[in-house]
Amino acid sequence: MIQLHDITKTFNQLKVFENFNMTIPDKKISCFLGASGCGKSTLLNMIAGIMPYDQGSIDGIEGNQSYIFQDTRLLPWATVEENIRFVLKSLSHINQQEVVDKYLNLVKLTDYRNYYPKELSGGMKQRVTIARAFAYPSNVLLMDEPFKGLNPELKNELMTAFMRLWQRDRRTVLFVTHDVDEALLLADEIYQLKGRPVYIESHVKIDMAKDKRNDHWEALQDYREQLF
Numbered sequence: 001m002i003q004l005h006d007i008t009k010t011f012n013q014l015k016v017f018e019n020f021n022m023t024i025p026d027k028k029i030s031c032f033l034g035a036s037g038c039g040k041s042t043l044l045n046m047i048a049g050i051m052p053y054d055q056g057s058i059d060g061i062e063g064n065q066s067y068i069f070q071d072t073r074l075l076p077w078a079t080v081e082e083n084i085r086f087v088l089k090s091l092s093h094i095n096q097q098e099v100v101d102k103y104l105n106l107v108k109l110t111d112y113r114n115y116y117p118k119e120l121s122g123g124m125k126q127r128v129t130i131a132r133a134f135a136y137p138s139n140v141l142l143m144d145e146p147f148k149g150l151n152p153e154l155k156n157e158l159m160t161a162f163m164r165l166w167q168r169d170r171r172t173v174l175f176v177t178h179d180v181d182e183a184l185l186l187a188d189e190i191y192q193l194k195g196r197p198v199y200i201e202s203h204v205k206i207d208m209a210k211d212k213r214n215d216h217w218e219a220l221q222d223y224r225e226q227l228f
């Protein structure tokens with residue numbers, strides 16, 4: 001598990017975290033909800049090791065991480081296939097073509113492998129980002145609003161693609177969203193964060209099988225009530 005101990009993080013005068021503690025389980029999907037600006041991206045960035053903190057420690061991150069940022073960050077000069085291949089280039093022990101093909105197929109982009117990012121819709125770009133993050137054999141996957149700004153149909157399609165990938169290959173996922181429904185459909189653990197400084201206002205574990213949740217929407221609402 002990932003453990004945050006007494007984390008303090010200040011931006012100029014702004015104390016976003018003060019003696020913040022949290023334990024995040026392995027091989028589960030943990031979801032972070034909270035008002036805009038409360039500190040969710042900062043939390044992911046500190047866990048990813050791309051943002052320093054002032055005090056405290058973060059333990060239990062083993063192996064590599066993949067990060068799906070709010071903006072897709074695809075390489076504009078590379079095709080869909082090359083974007084995925086790019087993150088695999090240091091992995092000489094795997095059959096890279098097989099991995100690329102597998103993940104392109106899972107996000108249903110095989111026919112678009114030779115397209116450049118500028119030739120894709122927003123949702124297609126998101127799918128490339130998700131395929132790329134999963135293709136890389138990371139232990140921890142960090143996602144900052146990966147389904148943001150998509151129409152409901154596409155969001156459903158992407159969430160299904162994500163679930164399909166996760167069920168095959170269970171990783172520790174840390175997932176930031178504003179959308180409670182996304183959290184209720186995908187998460188094993190939901191943390192409702194509040195600030196400032198950040199604290200955990202509520203923490204709910206959802207033990208319903210993920211593939212049954214769409215059909216048991218009413219039962220899921222009990223969890224929503226526990227959150228607020």
Ligand SMILES: Nc1ncnc2c1ncn2[C@@H]1O[C@H](COP(=O)(O)OP(=O)(O)OP(=O)(O)O)[C@@H](O)[C@H]1O
Nearest residue numbers: 011012014016034035036037038039040041042043
């Ligand atoms: N690099 C930075 N420099 C100064 N202040 C920052 C920086 N990054 C974040 N902050 C501040 O820290 C607070 C938390 O920001 P953060 O981006 O973590 O929030 P968030 O919960 O992810 O917001 P959103 O849901 O809108 O993405 C905000 O008040 C923000 O202004």
